[in-house]
Every structure is written in C-alpha cells, then in structure tokens.
C-alpha cells in the first residue's frame with residue numbers, strides 16, 4: 177500500500193448557494209479499502225460523482241494513477257481503470273447474465289482497438305473477452321445461471337451481477353455507492369464477503385451506512401460532514417476521534 181491510486185485536491189462542488197462538496201483533498205493508496213461515511217446530505221454521493229466524472233467540479237482536481245483526469249469523460253475513466261458501480265438499470269433484463277457481463281467487458285476493450293486493426297484483432301479480442309467473461313462469472317458465482325435472462329435473477333443475484341459488470345471492466349479502483357442498500361443483514365454480510373473476496377487485489381472506495389460493517393472491513397475511513405472532510409484515518413482512529421463522535425457517531429443515526 178505505498179503508491180497512490182487516487183487523489184483529489186481541493187475538490188469542490190456548488191449547486192447554486194449550496195456547497196455540497198467543500199475543498200476535499202483525499203488520497204487513496206493502491207490496494208486500499210476506503211470507506212466514506214457521513215450523515216445524510218454530507219456530500220458522499222456527490223464526491224463519488226466528481227471522481228467518476230458524472231459531475232464536473234466547481235473547483236479542484238482529480239488525479240488517477242498520477243494523471244489529472246478532471247476533464248476526462250466518464251467512459252474514458254472506466255477505460256483507464258476507474259470502475260464505477262452499475263445500478264440495476266444498467267443491467268439489460270432481456271439479455272442473459274453472460275451477455276451482460278460480456279457487454280461490460282467489451283465496453284472497455286473496444287476503446288483499445290484501432291478500427292483499422294479491428295479486422296485482424298477481432299478474433300484475439302473475442303477470445304480475451306470470452307475468457308474474461310468466464311472468469312467474472314466464476315468470481316461472482318453466477319456461472320450456473322449464465323444463460324438465464326438477467327431479469328429472472330433474484331434481487332441478491334442481480335446485485336452480484338452488478339458487481340460482475342464492474343469487475344468485467346478490469347478496474348484498478350472500484351467505486352461502490354451503497355452496494356448493500358435494501359438488503360437484509362444476512363444478504364449484506366454475504367455481499368460484503370463477496371466484495372472482499374473479488375476485490376482483494378484492487379482498491380475500493382465504498383459508501384456504506386452500516387457503521388459496524390465499515391469499521392470491520394475498511395483499511396481507512398473518511399468522514400464527511402456538510403461537504404467537508406471531518407477526519408480520515410484507520411477504523412480505530414475514527415472510532416476514537418472526538419470530533420467524529422460529536423458530529424456523527426454519537427449523533428442520531430438513520
């Protein structure tokens with residue numbers, strides 16, 4: 177955990193008079209599991225959207241693997257290894273599980289292939305994508321359901337498929353915004369185990385409301401309040417931080 181995979185410098189987002197993200201400077205190390213917590217409206221999702229490129233910052237810089245990507249288009253960020261969670265709406269219900277994973281894998285490979293070379297490289301690209309699709313299906317434990325329509329999957333399996341779609345893009349850093357939303361505590365635990373397992377050699381940024389879970393799985397935690405970074409540290413440091421306790425952990429939880 178020595179290299180820095182992601183850095184934000186003075187990241188700020190204003191919506192009219194509201195400053196949703198206020199001068200946030202984060203640094204995530206290679207291989208790190210970083211959680212972002214904070215009360216409702218603290219700016220967690222907006223911070224993620226600035227990092228993935230879904231929103232443009234009012235000020236500040238985003239650096240990924242040492243390069244300034246502040247003005248890089250979202251799909252190109254994915255191509256560079258910045259994986260973002262696909263919401264359920266990104267799963268094509270009428271396609272099979274395998275076809276969905278394949279499409280996600282293709283979405284990054286197609287950018288790499290120069291059109292004039294495509295004719296000659298298609299076969300290799302095809303083999304590579306087929307192999308990657310198989311690997312991902314195995315990792316998410318859906319190989320037995322690969323030929324079923326995605327819409328036929330149970331809720332928990334659809335969430336697994338969403339994770340598979342991120343993995344298929346072969347990301348260095350994965351951004352997951354409440355991947356366990358709407359799950360029972362049993363499903364939450366199973367999903368976190370899966371995330372831990374399949375993302376063990378990648379970096380992860382996670383927004384999660386279950387504080388006990390966050391304390392257990394994170395290398396480091398960043399606490400946001402009213403758009404500002406209140407603290408960043410190990411779970412132990414965060415648990416013992418008086419400011420955090422006053423502002424958040426000791427306060428009313430949802």
Ligand SMILES: Nc1ncnc2c1ncn2[C@@H]1O[C@H](COP(=O)(O)OP(=O)(O)OP(=O)(O)O)[C@@H](O)[C@H]1O
Nearest residue numbers: 191194195196214215216217218219220221222223
């Ligand atoms: N597109 C937008 N236009 C205007 N205001 C917005 C927009 N997106 C977010 N906000 C506001 O910015 C603030 C931060 O919102 P954000 O969704 O980032 O918080 P959050 O920490 O993710 O909250 P939650 O835990 O409820 O998901 C909130 O006050 C929200 O109402």
